[in-house]
Amino acid sequence: xxxxxxASAVPDGPRPSPDDLVDGVPLEELxxxxxxxxxPRDPRIEGSPACRLALxxxxxxxxxxxxxxxxxxxxxxxxxxxxxxGLMGTIAREVVDGRAVPLAAPAPGVGTxxxxxxxxxxxRRAGDAVDGVLVTATELVGDVTVPEAPVTVRLAVTVRYGVxxxxxxxxxxxxxxxALARHTELNVVAVDVTxxxxxxxxxxxxxxx
Amino acid sequence: xxxxxxxxxxxxxxxxEDEISTDDLLSAxxxxxxxxxxxxxxxxxxxxLARRHGPLMRVVAGRxxxxxxxxxxxxxxxxxxxxxxxxxxxxxxxxxxxxxxxxSNKSIDRLRSRREHDDVDEARQAATTPAPDDVxxxxxxxxxxxxxxxxxxxxxxxxxxxxxxxxxxxxxIAEALDLTPSTVRGQLARARRFLLVEMEGxx
Amino acid sequence: xxxxxxxxxxxxxxxxxxxxEDLTEVLRGTPGLVDVFDARPRREIAAAAxxxxxxxxxxxxxxxxxxxxxxxxxxxxxPRGLVHVVRRADGHGxxxxxxxxxxxxxxxxxxxxxxxxxxxxxxxxxxxxxAWAVRVVARLVDGEG
Numbered sequence: 317x318x319x320x321x322x323a324s325a326v327p328d329g330p331r332p333s334p335d336d337l338v339d340g341v342p343l344e345e346l347x348x349x350x351x352x353x354x355x356p357r358d359p360r361i362e363g364s365p366a367c368r369l370a371l372x373x374x375x376x377x378x379x380x381x382x383x384x385x386x387x388x389x390x391x392x393x394x395x396x397x398x399x400x401x402g403l404m405g406t407i408a409r410e411v412v413d414g415r416a417v418p419l420a421a422p423a424p425g426v427g428t429x430x431x432x433x434x435x436x437x438x439x440r441r442a443g444d445a446v447d448g449v450l451v452t453a454t455e456l457v458g459d460v461t462v463p464e465a466p467v468t469v470r471l472a473v474t475v476r477y478g479v480x481x482x483x484x485x486x487x488x489x490x491x492x493x494x495a496l497a498r499h500t501e502l503n504v505v506a507v508d509v510t511x512x513x514x515x516x517x518x519x520x521x522x523x524x525x
Numbered sequence: 526x527x528x529x530x531x532x533x534x535x536x537x538x539x540x541x542e543d544e545i546s547t548d549d550l551l552s553a554x555x556x557x558x559x560x561x562x563x564x565x566x567x568x569x570x571x572x573x574l575a576r577r578h579g580p581l582m583r584v585v586a587g588r589x590x591x592x593x594x595x596x597x598x599x600x601x602x603x604x605x606x607x608x609x610x611x612x613x614x615x616x617x618x619x620x621x622x623x624x625x626x627x628x629s630n631k632s633i634d635r636l637r638s639r640r641e642h643d644d645v646d647e648a649r650q651a652a653t654t655p656a657p658d659d660v661x662x663x664x665x666x667x668x669x670x671x672x673x674x675x676x677x678x679x680x681x682x683x684x685x686x687x688x689x690x691x692x693x694x695x696x697x698i699a700e701a702l703d704l705t706p707s708t709v710r711g712q713l714a715r716a717r718r719f720l721l722v723e724m725e726g727x728x
Numbered sequence: 729x730x731x732x733x734x735x736x737x738x739x740x741x742x743x744x745x746x747x748x749e750d751l752t753e754v755l756r757g758t759p760g761l762v763d764v765f766d767a768r769p770r771r772e773i774a775a776a777a778x779x780x781x782x783x784x785x786x787x788x789x790x791x792x793x794x795x796x797x798x799x800x801x802x803x804x805x806x807p808r809g810l811v812h813v814v815r816r817a818d819g820h821g822x823x824x825x826x827x828x829x830x831x832x833x834x835x836x837x838x839x840x841x842x843x844x845x846x847x848x849x850x851x852x853x854x855x856x857x858x859a860w861a862v863r864v865v866a867r868l869v870d871g872e873g
Contacts, residue, residue, distance in 0.1 A: 336714075344714060377720050381689045382581075384670035385588070389580035396579050399597040403604050404572050409766070416865060422840035426847065427863040430835060433566050438869050440567055441831070444547045450554065452561035474558050499835035499869055513558070 339366040350374050417460045419501050430500060432456070439469065442495035446487045448476035452512055456502075466505040469496070472512040485509045560617035563608070571611075575604050578621055582628040585690050588674070589632040589683055599635055603628040622692065629691040633701040640703075666724070673723035681716040684709055747853075748809030754849045755811065755825055758842040760833030765826035765867050767812040811846070822861045823850070828868040839864045 336343045341361060349361055350371055361367045416429040436454045443451035451473050458467035469492055475484065489507040496502050551559065551573055563571035582603060587596035607627055614623055674682060683702060687693040695706040695713075702709070748768075755764050812824040823846055829835045843864045850860050 336718075343717075344710070347713075347717070373721055373724070374717070377717065377724055378689050380667070380670045380724060381674060381685070381720070384667045384674065385584045385690065386581050387665070387667040388671050389584045392580075396576070396583055399583070399601045400572065400575050400579055403575060403601050404568065406601075406605060407568055407571070407608055419836045419839065422836075422843060423847070425858060425861050426840075426843040427861070428836065428839035428843055428865070429863075430866040430869070434866050434868055436566050440562070440565065441869075450547075450550060450558060450562070451565075452558055453565050472561075474554075499829075499866075501836060512561075515555070515558075 338370040339364040341367055343370070346370055347374060415460075417456075417500060417502065418463075420463065432460070435460075435496075435500060435502075438495050438499055439471065439492060442491040443471055443473060443488055446484065446491055448479035449484065449488065450474045460502060463501065464503050467502045468506040468508060469504055470508045470510070472510045474513045474515055475511055477514050477516050481511065484511075555618070556620040557617035560611060560614060560620050564611040564614070564617075571608055574620065578624050579604065581621075582624055585625065585686060586628050586632045589629060589686055590635060591679055595635060599631045600628055603631045606631070625691045629687055629693070633687075636701075669723065670720070673720055677716050677719060680704075681712045681719075684712040685716040685720075688713060744813045744815055745809050748811045748813045750853075751811040751813065751823055751825070751846055751849060752809055754845050755827065755842055758838060758845055760830045760835075760838035761827050761842055762830050762870055763828040763868075764810050765828065766810045767824045767826040767865075768810065769812065819856070820859045820861075821855070822863065824863045824865070826865050826867050828870050829866045831869055831871040835866050835869060839866060 338346060341364070346361065346367060349358060354362075354371075361371070415432045417432060417435050418427070418429040421427060435456065439454040440451040443449055443454075451471055453470075453472035455470040456467055457470060459465045460467060471488060471492070473488070475481070488509050492507050493504055496504050548569075551570060554573075556574065556577075559570040559574050559577075563574060579600060583596050583600040586599045586603070587593045590596060590599065603624070607624060610627075614620065674685070677685060680702070684698055687698045687701065693701070695709045698704070698709045699706045704712075752764055755761060810825070813821065814823075815821040825842065825846065827839075827842060829838045843862045846862050846864070847857060847860070850862075851857055
């Protein structure tokens with residue numbers, strides 16, 4: 317069957333046609349009904365097997381659209397490598413976070429520091445090294461620009477189900493404190509850990525939509 | 526992976542083993558977790574999201590623009606925007622829908638700028654889009670649907686994709702494509718009718 | 729090329745490019761330093777890509793973007809002068825470097841050593857030590873440990 321007319325010939329509204337009626341209900345009405353999430357329930361539609369079948373078909377054609385595009389996308393695995401590299405290169409070259417975490421001047425006329433982003437990366441790294449943990453958010457509370465000023469580290473983590481939680485917080489504290497001691501001069505007075513999520517042992521890729 | 530009670534690593538050191546397993550773990554991680562890490566500044570997590578969803582975005586852009594060449598530009602730009610706006614994402618679990626929205630917005634921007642600059646003759650542009658491979662018989666329904674969507678006239682295809690992939694309203698589609706909302710409805714009705722027949726016909 | 733009176737103390741900008749390249753190479757030898765990012769502001773990167781002598785014209789072209797620094801990891805194939813060198817008319821100067829340090833090392837130690845190497849090189853070139861401010865910033869702590 318050939319596709320319908322070109323767009324340029326289209327009148328202002330859908331052309332009425334006997335094909336558009338399902339058990340006396342216009343297809344457009346079924347479309348709108350589906351868009352509304354089938355609420356409020358319409359007994360005329362829900363009571364008609366033909367209408368319910370049509371609703372199923374409408375649902376299916378929507379799902380298949382996206383699925384077919386994903387299927388096409390999956391066919392050529394290396395196809396996107398180039399623009400993805402370009403993207404990551406651009407991101408790497410971007411504005412350096414202006415807020416730096418300073419270190420004591422090693423000599424007159426010399427200033428050394430880490431960026432806040434570097435420190436957050438360190439925190440993620442330290443936390444990820446704890447088995448079954450993925451760090452999802454990091455925060456430094458306190459004035460990081462003042463030497464010796466007390467700083468609290470806040471971490472939000474995702475934990476794999478089964479990992480003992482009591483030991484976890486301690487392990488994270490040890491890891492984080494050690495990393496910051498090695499790479500910064502921050503005076504870390506506390507490490508607060510929030511367990512944001514517990515996930516099953518084999519989490520599915522793609523996750524929830 | 527065996528659950529240990531913590532590595533008690535000295536001085537922030539990590540094993541090579543842990544390096545590998547973190548990356549493995551990341552590849553199998555949900556969109557929501559990756560999006561949260563990316564919002565925290567983790568470029569590695571963002572790259573994994575780009576690899577996971579980028580191909581679909583690129584295909585959608587390609588179909589909206591009727592140009593595979595422009596698609597790469599548009600999708601790269603879309604992900605760059607996404608990187609900057611991650612903090613705006615209310616529900617990280619709805620990452621894919623959010624990305625689809627961004628990429629379709631960028632595609633429409635590109636279409637608009639083509640119109641303004643009168644750069645490309647749209648009909649010619651549509652004609653030069655490579656046709657799907659008709660030589661190979663479509664063994665999968667998905668292939669058949671892909672080809673059917675591709676056989677829609679350009680205007681109908683755009684309306685259909687904006688509606689079905691990115692959830693645009695009739696008013697939004699109308700404004701983007703310079704049509705009236707009732708024309709959009711008409712285009713969608715035609716596209717839907719054609720696709721329903723194609724879908725049924727395959728069975 | 730003619731000498732001009734610019735903010736470079738009478739020296740041609742190309743000298744500073746050469747200095748930036750030298751300083752970048754000096755940095756790379758620092759133990760515990762795994763990479764050098766581009767610390768130059770965007771307008772300098774644009775200038776390096778354009779023929780010399782445009783000078784203030786860049787500002788007129790709107791390529792002067794205050795507060796926006798663009799730095800990326802050097803791939804080796806691109807510009808080699810990644811240290812941002814600014815020389816003032818009074819002979820003072822600043823050298824700023826953005827680097828990645830090794831996870832297994834101690835960042836403060838690495839940065840201090842890197843800065844020391846930069847200062848030594850400047851001294852070797854005959855620059856007055858108290859006339860230069862050196863800044864080394866770690867943008868990333870990386871590596872396998």
